[in-house]
Amino acid sequence: MDQPFLYSRYSDLQRADNLFVLEEYLRLLRWDSSPGVGRGGPYAVLDIGVGDGRFAVEVLVPRLPGKCERFVGVDSSEVMVKFANQHYKSRHMEFVQLDIASDTVDPSLERSFDHVFSFYTLHWVRRQRQAFQNIYKLLKPGGDALLAFLATNPIYDIHQIMASNEKWKHYMKTDYIAPYHKKKHPEKQLERILKQVGFTKYMCRLENRSHQFHGVDVLRKSIKAVNPIVSNLSEPEAKEYMDDFMKEIVELPTVKIEKINNNPETITINYKLFIVYALRPDEE
Numbered sequence: 001m002d003q004p005f006l007y008s009r010y011s012d013l014q015r016a017d018n019l020f021v022l023e024e025y026l027r028l029l030r031w032d033s034s035p036g037v038g039r040g041g042p043y044a045v046l047d048i049g050v051g052d053g054r055f056a057v058e059v060l061v062p063r064l065p066g067k068c069e070r071f072v073g074v075d076s077s078e079v080m081v082k083f084a085n086q087h088y089k090s091r092h093m094e095f096v097q098l099d100i101a102s103d104t105v106d107p108s109l110e111r112s113f114d115h116v117f118s119f120y121t122l123h124w125v126r127r128q129r130q131a132f133q134n135i136y137k138l139l140k141p142g143g144d145a146l147l148a149f150l151a152t153n154p155i156y157d158i159h160q161i162m163a164s165n166e167k168w169k170h171y172m173k174t175d176y177i178a179p180y181h182k183k184k185h186p187e188k189q190l191e192r193i194l195k196q197v198g199f200t201k202y203m204c205r206l207e208n209r210s211h212q213f214h215g216v217d218v219l220r221k222s223i224k225a226v227n228p229i230v231s232n233l234s235e236p237e238a239k240e241y242m243d244d245f246m247k248e249i250v251e252l253p254t255v256k257i258e259k260i261n262n263n264p265e266t267i268t269i270n271y272k273l274f275i276v277y278a279l280r281p282d283e284e
Helices: 004-009 012-028 054-063 078-088 128-138 154-163 186-197 216-226 235-249
Strands: 043-048 068-075 093-097 113-119 139-152 201-214 255-258 266-279
Touching: 004 078, 004 216, 012 054, 012 113, 012 139, 012 201, 012 266, 043 054, 054 068, 054 078, 054 093, 068 078, 078 093, 113 128, 128 139, 128 186, 128 266, 154 235, 154 266, 186 201, 186 266, 201 216, 216 235
Parallel strands: 043 068, 043 113, 068 093, 113 139
Antiparallel strands: 139 266, 201 266, 255 266
16 A cells, blocks of 8 residues: 555545544553553553554644653655655654564563553454564553454455456465455454463454545546555556456445435445454563
8 A cells, every 4th residue: 555645635544444443442551550660650552554644643743642752653665654754754753664463563662651552453463473463562561462464355255356356366476355354253263362372451343444545537547546456556447446346346246326306425434443452461
């Protein structure tokens, strides 16, 4: 996802879900004075998959209680990190390139954060166990994490269709389907990973969600903003790819399209969102 300007304009779905998560689940985090460095005083926050940085600056940080002394946003995209630093870097806020599923993390970041957040990122990660192992390492003892990512979405059905299309399949070198899409009992699979990497207290919940796109063009640009294929295509190829992608979407039975009078079509997509809370033990 290397299109920060497009993503900044067409990420209403992600923004709405992120707000929902903060309103409903931010209270789970340990903001009290329980044992652990940073509890009840200045604390450090990590945001994984920070993207263009806009949501972190405008929504996440203002909602954090107390004093956030250090905020680090990380993203695997060099383009996104550069954009975020150019627009939002400050004395207490920085943005760093980091792949959360890499074999190792920067030792200077290990055991550094009281709270870890991640919104709409972990569904891109194939190496789920490694990602959660790294999240565990990045947390201070007694630190906790609040994570939200897609479990299932009809858009992934289109990715599967496009991957079998002779015209496009050679561009689909990576599996972009969310790891838990259409899996039975995905909560149990994820709970097993959390336990294996060392978390002692955790919650995995699936939330049924829906979003309305007001107009086909809005849906198209929202998909293009996060589509991992289009940035590897020429402009004519990208247009043709998105044309084919949109043709498949309107045929999906799980996508509802309504048009009333002369208003733009309203496209409703239903999906499931993973909400995860995880606590690293105080002492080890």
